[in-house]
Amino acid sequence: MWKPIRNSNQPLYQQIADDIERRISYGEFPPGSLLPSERKLAEQLGVNRSTVILAYAELRALGIIESRTGSGTRVSKYKWGATPKHTPNWHRYVEGGSFLPNLPFLRRIREALQKDKTLIDFASGELGADISPVEEINTLIDENHYTEYLGYDNPQGFVPLREILVAYLDQYRGIQTTESSILITSGSQQSLYLITQCLLTPGDAVAIEDPSYCYSLPMFQSAGLRLFRLPVDDKGVRPKDVRTLYKKHRIKMIFINPNYHNPTGTVLDEKRRMELLDVASELGLPIVEDDPYSLTAYHGTPPMPLKANDSIGSVIYIGSFSKIAASGLRVGWMVAPHSVVERLADARQQMDFGLSVVPQKVAAQFLRSSYVQPHLERLRTDLLYKRDLLIETLQKELPDLVSFSIPQGGLHLWCKIAPEVNDHKLLEEAIRNGVIFVPGSVYGSDSGYVRFTYARPKAEEIVAGTLKFASSLRGVLGQSS
Numbered sequence: 001m002w003k004p005i006r007n008s009n010q011p012l013y014q015q016i017a018d019d020i021e022r023r024i025s026y027g028e029f030p031p032g033s034l035l036p037s038e039r040k041l042a043e044q045l046g047v048n049r050s051t052v053i054l055a056y057a058e059l060r061a062l063g064i065i066e067s068r069t070g071s072g073t074r075v076s077k078y079k080w081g082a083t084p085k086h087t088p089n090w091h092r093y094v095e096g097g098s099f100l101p102n103l104p105f106l107r108r109i110r111e112a113l114q115k116d117k118t119l120i121d122f123a124s125g126e127l128g129a130d131i132s133p134v135e136e137i138n139t140l141i142d143e144n145h146y147t148e149y150l151g152y153d154n155p156q157g158f159v160p161l162r163e164i165l166v167a168y169l170d171q172y173r174g175i176q177t178t179e180s181s182i183l184i185t186s187g188s189q190q191s192l193y194l195i196t197q198c199l200l201t202p203g204d205a206v207a208i209e210d211p212s213y214c215y216s217l218p219m220f221q222s223a224g225l226r227l228f229r230l231p232v233d234d235k236g237v238r239p240k241d242v243r244t245l246y247k248k249h250r251i252k253m254i255f256i257n258p259n260y261h262n263p264t265g266t267v268l269d270e271k272r273r274m275e276l277l278d279v280a281s282e283l284g285l286p287i288v289e290d291d292p293y294s295l296t297a298y299h300g301t302p303p304m305p306l307k308a309n310d311s312i313g314s315v316i317y318i319g320s321f322s323k324i325a326a327s328g329l330r331v332g333w334m335v336a337p338h339s340v341v342e343r344l345a346d347a348r349q350q351m352d353f354g355l356s357v358v359p360q361k362v363a364a365q366f367l368r369s370s371y372v373q374p375h376l377e378r379l380r381t382d383l384l385y386k387r388d389l390l391i392e393t394l395q396k397e398l399p400d401l402v403s404f405s406i407p408q409g410g411l412h413l414w415c416k417i418a419p420e421v422n423d424h425k426l427l428e429e430a431i432r433n434g435v436i437f438v439p440g441s442v443y444g445s446d447s448g449y450v451r452f453t454y455a456r457p458k459a460e461e462i463v464a465g466t467l468k469f470a471s472s473l474r475g476v477l478g479q480s481s
Contacts, residue, residue, distance in 0.1 A: 002019055003045055004016055004019075012051050013051045013052075013055040014055070014058065016051065016055035017056075020059060020064075021062075031076065034073070034074050035056075035065060035075065038073075099219075100222045103216060103218065109427075112431050120461045121436055121456045122435065122452040123438045123456075124453060124456045125323075125411060125456075126323070127322075127323065127325075127411075130382070131382040132326055136375065137362060137366060140365045140369065144361070150357060154354070155345040155349040156342075156345045157183060157333075157354070157360060158355075158360035159179065161331075161360045161361070162184065165179070165182055165333055165367070169319075169335065173294065173304070173307070174308035175308055175317060177335050180338050180341070181337065182333055182341070183341045183344055183345055183348075184332070184333055185332045185333065185334060186331070186332060187322055188290055188292055188320045190332065191333075192214075192217065192255075192318070194334075194344040195288055195344070196219055196225060197223055199343070200223060200225060201224075202223065202225070203226065204224075205225070205228055205249040205250060205252060206251055206252060207228050207242060207253070208220075208227055208228075208255045209229075209230050209256060210230060210232060210445075211264065211440065211444045211445045212255070212443055212444055213262040213443060214227075215442065215443050226249070228251060230242065230254075232261060232264055233266075234266060235266070236258060236269055237272070237276070239272055242276065242279050242283075243279055254276075254286070254287045255288045255290070256288070256290070257289075258273065259293060259303045260407060260409040260410030261410075262293070262410070263438075264412075264414040265407025265409070265410050265413065267303050267408070268303075273306060273309070277310065277314065287316070289316065289317050291307075292318075292322065292323040293409055293410040294409070295376055296324070296380055296409045296410055296411065297380065298384045298408055298409055302409070305317060313337050316334060317334065318333075319332060320332040323411065325366065329363055330355070330359060386457070386459055387406075387407065389466075390452060390454045390462050391413070393462070394466055397466065397470035398473065401418050403415065403416045403418065404416065411455040412451050413451070413454060414450075415451075415452065416448060417448045419477055420447070420448060421447065421448055422447065422476070423447045424439075425476050426476050430469055430472040433468045433469075434468050435468035435469050437451065437452055438450070438453075439451075
């Protein structure tokens with residue numbers, strides 16, 4: 001007799017429901033026939049009765065079986081009729097496919113934020129409305145009416161935006177490029193998706209930082225890539241680790257976020273930058289540099305990107321409008337060899353025929369306007385103020401429980417919780433108390449780390465949210481305030 005597999009990733013009740021549905025479709029249980037009672041089937045399969053109850057509930061929801069008091073559970077006559085007819089088993093479909101869903105923690109965070117709009121949000125990695133250039137962008141939209149024909153645009157992106165980016169990247173990031181080597185994307189994640197899908201092959205080994213935002217993106221596993229870790233210390237990754245991984249696993253590509261790294265806030269040491277470029281050049285390895293946060297540098301000149309010192313074309317550079325202005329416009333860019341840009345533009349055209357030209361025009365107008373520099377100065381001041389509020393409150397409320405290095409740019413504070421703590425319990429307790437954050441394990445770390453994004457909450461919410469987190473942590477640890 002068939003038995004469910006206990007060490008399967010699929011829940012027992014779902015295995016039982018699927019087996020009964022198959023047996024019905026094969027005619028073993030004809031329409032109207034009586035199925036075993038919950039207790040009897042549980043005994044036959046060696047499972048708890050509650051597991052069978054869940055399986056029957058799943059089948060009832062699909063209309064395959066029906067239960068009546070005193071009559072037991074029977075195969076539906078009306079669904080199957082003389083010729084059996086099925087509703088597709090959508091549960092089986094959504095669990096299939098090669099593109100994996102988001103991590104459970106991220107789905108839980110999204111669900112909580114959608115359900116409760118009052119949560120103080122330390123989880124979302126974007127600028128809040130209070131520090132975004134909302135008025136400036138609205139003024140540009142009012143001043144520029146888009147009356148021309150809105151047809152499909154150039155597959156590489158709106159040409160005037162790419163031309164403006166040439167000057168912008170030169171002025172602000174020290175990158176020399178041409179419009180033909182720029183691809184406009186819907187943001188950093190689409191850039192990474194195109195790279196993993198088009199430039200790599202299932203089974204390829206790649207190196208990513210540990211911890212890393214990349215761990216929160218199942219697109220790497222969906223592409224069948226093997227991920228190997230480059231540990232991040234207070235000076236960033238160690239170039240010698242790249243050489244070690246190459247010798248051991250023949251890595252094909254390096255993914256790195258060297259400036260105000262997400263989630264740790266680390267800046268890659270200048271000496272290590274040059275060593276990393278040398279190692280990559282020696283081994284013929286491409287580097288994918290994600291650089292969304294550099295222009296948020298709180299003091300002095302922003303650190304230069306690797307791409308600015310890339311003399312042989314080893315680096316694919318990814319930038320975004322989201323972390324400096326408006327995430328909702330969904331405008332990002334990639335600087336790469338022209339052959340790479342053409343390949344990825346062709347793939348992206350197959351996906352969506354290119355981005356909407358309207359947000360590209362808005363981004364172009366903003367980047368060439370007089371608003372850019374004043375906005376960046378105000379953004380840095382506001383982020384610094386929010387960072388200091390968060391740090392001051394954490395130091396006051398949790399001096400012996402939480403430790404961190406103070407970031408000099410970016411949007412995130414990476415914290416280590418001193419006592420052992422369960423990520424799931426802490427997140428759920430925080431949600432109950434009205435605040436939300438991202439557990440560090442999302443980024444590949446062990447339990448006991450937390451990423452706070454202080455760009456999204458308003459300044460007046462920072463202290464209240466930190467107090468709620470402190471209360472949640474003490475509650476999970478069984479400590480009183």
